[in-house]
Amino acid sequence: MKLFGLNKKAKETTFQITEPDRNWVEDNFKWLIQVFGYPTRQSEQIIITDKFFPKTFSTSNLQVQNVIEDLCNLLDLDAGKITFVMHQDLRDVYGIPFEIQGKPFETETEITENNYKIHIAKSISNRSNRLIFSLIYECIKIRLTENKLQFDTGNDTSLFLFIAGIYFGFGIPLAQNLTDNGQVDDGFWETKWTYVSEMPIEVMAFGLAIHSKLIGQDNPEWKNQLPQAHKVQFERAITFLNNSFSEVFNTNELDANDLFNQADKAYQNGDFESAISNLKQVLLLTEDELLKSDVYNNIGYYQLRNGEYEKSIANFRKALQIDPNYGFAHDNLGYVLIQIGQIEEGKQQLEKALQTDNNDNAYTFRNLALYFLAKNEIEKAExxxxxxxxxxxxxxxxxxxxxxxxxxxxxxxxxxxxxxxxxxxxxxxxxxxxxxxxxxx
Structure with missing residues (x-):
């Protein structure tokens, strides 16, 4: 990435960004949207409060496990797959001065057989903001890894993780920790620390502005949680985007996501017909293949719940044409096939669901129980x-x-x-x- 604004001779009053920097941010957002879909208008940036971190704030002392569980809930991760271990080094030995060449170790994630172990330097355990920031950073990496994304590809990796963090809603705590310095003096020994991120404020602010425009919020309340310099640059970036064309934004996609959420609310209220109607409108608006596969799967599921099995089968197959590795669609198709007597093909679909990383095993076992029940194998069903x-x-x-x-x-x-x-x-x-x-x- 080309850093910008380093040779300004006069105080700028408008947002300044180089074309390469702008393209880099927008290209990364487009890639994240392609993988994870458009954020919804109901999305919001996460703030470190008990609203978003209830377990973290449930104790007077910060507990790493509680932070990890809150982050897993926010990032849709399985907390059972993540462990942590604290490490001591010279920074933890009282009264011993030392100097580290390069960036000191704070956190690092080790991947072992589809599980994750976060290694944490004990020296940051008493700096709650820094600890939470580091755990957010590691959990974002885990979220990307869970989706089998090749994000660790070069010098821009750490910068990309900040953009991914903004996309997932963690822009505020990440922005608050672009710099960190302080000192502790117990009367005998003074400990100092300092940290300056390689992510420029302007690029961070531009990423936050992109996310705000994606969810249709030019003046979000959360901007007041930003450090003053970030807030100023964020407001300038919003103005800049309002006055320039961007390929990232698509009003139809925002409308499609709204309708998708309305369909889910209708389904939760037992109104399957309205849910299906909303989803059919989504198909007229979106070009997002990921969203289309979700729409076809959900239409099929609502039809399934409405007893329209033949119609649902067609939609599950459409979802699988788009994404052959869609575990929930395999599960749903298997369920319907078993219900209409095509039990062996149904079982094949359930086996495919178990081979994916995006099914719910509880659903699959429920459906396998119905398969064995159809074969009158009572013990296996039980x-x-x-x-x-x-x-x-x-x-x-x-x-x-x-x-x-x-x-x-x-x-x-x-x-x-x-x-x-x-x-x-x-x-x-x-x-x-x-x-x-x-x-x-």
Whole structure:
């Protein structure tokens, strides 16, 4: 990256950015959008408060594990795959001066068999902002690694991680930590530290402005959390973008994302027809292939829940044409095929789902239970139902309902009714219908 603004002789009142720098930021945003999709208008930059870090703020002393769990929740990571270890060095020995050539070690992530170990220098454990910043930085790397992205490709890697951080919503804490200095004096020994990031303020501000324009916010409240110099440059960058053309922004994509979220809300309220209608409008607006695959999968799923199995199969296949490695689409297609009696092809789809990194094992085990039930292999069905419950990290649709029907058909009506009641409490229309059928007999 070419750094800019180093030889200014007069105080600038407008935003200054070189063409290579602008292209670099915009190209990286376009790449992130291509991989992860457009952010929604409901997106926001994350601030280090109990709103975003409830576990972190639940204790008076900063606990690394709590920070990691909050970050995993914010970045949709599996906290069970991440561990950490603290390291001591000369910086932790009282009264011993030392000098380090180059950048001192603070944090580093080791990848071991699809798990991650974050190595942390004990010297930053008493500097909470710096520690949280470093963990954010490492968790962003893990998020990119989980998606199998080749981001560690050259001298711009660390700079790109700041842009990725802005995209994922961590622009505020990253901007707040572009510089860090301080000292502690206990009356006998004085400890000083200083850190200056290679990311220029102007480039950081331009990245934040790009994200704000992507979500349709020219004057976000969070800008007041920025250091003053960043805030000034951010406001200038917004003005600059308002007065110049950018290929990054696409109003249709923002509208499409809004409709996608509206569809999800309609689905949560049990209004499958409205959900499907909104998603069909998304297809008329978006050119985002990643979003299209999600749309086809969701249309198929809402049709599935509406009992329109044949229609849903066509949409799951469309989703898989776009993304053959889409675990949820394989799972959903397998479920429907089992429901209509094509159980062996259904099982093949479930096996493909398990081979991906983007399925939910609890869903897959629920569906495998239905496959074995269709084959009248009762013990295997029971075993997979239990695996589904054990693997459940978020509520699994129809799991209690299917297990309730399984138990009732096995003559275990009392236990089956307890699971059916749980399904009704989840608000599932199918469970309510089943309960009414039983009560009417």
């Amino acid at each position: 075993s997979n139902f239990q695996l589904a419950f054990q693997s459940e990290t978020v509520p699994v649709d129809l799991l209690e309902l299917h297990y309730a029907n399984f138990l009732i058909n096995q003559g275990k009506s009392d236990l089956g009714m307890k699971y059916l009641e749980k399904a009704v409490k989840k608000g599932e229309p199918e469970a309510m219908k089943r309960m009414n059928e039983i009560k009417s007999k």
